[in-house]
Amino acid sequence: MEEVKVDLGIHSYPIYISPGSIGYLGEWLSQADFSTRTLVVSDTTVGPLYGETVVASLQANGFAAELVCVAAGEASKCLTAAEKIYTQAILAGLDRKSTIIALGGGVVGDLAGFAAATYLRGVPFIQVPTTLLAQVDSSVGGKVAVDHILGKNLIGAFYQPKLVVIDPAVLETLPDRELKAGLAEVVKHGVIADNDFFAFLNDNSPAILAKDPAVLSRIIRRNCEIKASVVEQDEREANLRMILNFGHTIGHAIEAGAGFERYRHGEAIAIGMHGAALLSRYLGLCREDTVLALKNTLLRFGLPVQSSECRAEQLLSFIERDKKNISGSINWVLLEDIGRVTIRSDVPADLVKRVLTEITG
């Protein structure tokens, strides 16, 4: 079993990574200081696949465990679904020491985490992420939220889990498109922090796309280390944590511009990373071959680097509206080399326009 420690003072917690681990959850909880009442939150796709294994493992180790499933998909990241969880928690008699366990992708993790942060002013929370995106990104860092009709993730909190249990074997049933969307954030972590890891991804792309469990475990562990180290230095996104937004300024605009149904988040971020690399090149921050290295890696993992659905002017107006723009200037995360990024707010609008025109060409 691989273990990554997330060191956040009194909010520190471990991440366990091991194939088959969802079947050991009850055993691990029984060895730690968890009270016997639990509620497992999942969705209508993951619940039927893995809910029984998790609930059985909890019950076999003396825990009272119930499963509540919300409809699969982003629409469940809402207050109505959170209310369904509160109701189930009250009916199941969950008290302040009881544990809410998220079994699912980023939607379930963000939603169940939000419910855990607010039910009885906060109860212990465990993440069991089942998409690659959730395993390498959303389950680490403690951001939990639901969406509002006027925008994504607008209602939320910073709330760290007590434990994250990652089972790479559950990726077996994950649709290929979801795997690739998660790989966009994996590539991002290499680009912002680890040149060798970026090379490893390229060297092992066939095994990764074939979901080789040993290679996936290694990737997940390194990603958790990278994200954890950034979060440890800046838990509440005051500064360094911004580098995790590499590709996201343009990516968010692409998601909004093409309509949220068109792209998975990771696909939009792939296009956004290519755009950010081009922008870096035009600003003289990186070399042409760095731009190409990133582009070729994204293409190797079946990710898009351009969008014909969007228009440059439309993307520009979305970028200007982006919430990170509230203070008046956009903080661009830009590329110096693979493994090294820098933050700039003084990027000329005409260069941004040039890049947006190029990636929507």
Ligand code: NAD
């Ligand atoms: P998701 O949770 O909707 O999962 C994608 C689809 O895969 C769903 O239909 C789900 O039912 C299915 N699925 C999940 N695991 C499966 C498995 N093992 N086998 C078969 N099907 C499976 O989407 P996601 O991409 O995991 O997460 C996206 C969400 O994460 C967004 O709401 C985003 O805002 C959030 N997010 C949060 C953070 C954070 O820091 N909290 C970071 C990134 C993204």
Ligand code: MG
């Ligand atoms: Mg992202």
